[in-house]
Amino acid sequence: MIADCVVEYVTENTRDIWFSKNDIWHSSYAEEYVRDIFNKPSTSKELSKNEYDKFFSQPLEMLASAGVLKKKKENRINYYKVSDFDLLEYMHLEQENQNLTMNMLGVRLFICTTFFLNMHTRKYQCF
Structure with a gap:
């Protein structure tokens, strides 16, 4: 959905x-x-602010952790940029492949986690 x-x-x-x-949350x-x-209620309603904050931020964080998005922080705000458009578009276009997509992201997250645990004193990027 967020993809x-x-x-x-x-x-x-x-x-x-x-x-x-x-930007994503308030897009048309x-x-x-x-x-x-x-x-769900409109994304512009004040009453649903807390729900939508999590609804949009958590998947973006997961996509960033998996290397599909790049992430930077400026003034306490997280910004994202697409780093793997092909995978993001695949997720977007192929709803029936959702399980395969989640498995692919899970493998990427596992590799990153394993790598960082083994190399905890050095700064490397996974993807």
Whole structure:
């Protein structure tokens, strides 16, 4: 779901753009998608702020941990940039392949975790 929103957002703008969870959260695509598919209240309603904060931020963090997105922090705000558009687009286009996609991300996370545990004193990037 969040992969869909990210693909739509970067396609509307540019693939090389840094974005925050709020950019995705308040995009017109996310507003329509969340309301229509999940039957949830509008993403712009103040009452649903806490729910949507987690709804958008947690998947973005998972995608960053898996190397699909790059992440940087500026002034306490996390910004993301697509680093593996092919995998992100695959997740976006192939809903029926969701289990395979999650397995691929799980393998990437396992490799990164293992690597970092073994090399905890050095700074390396996984992907």
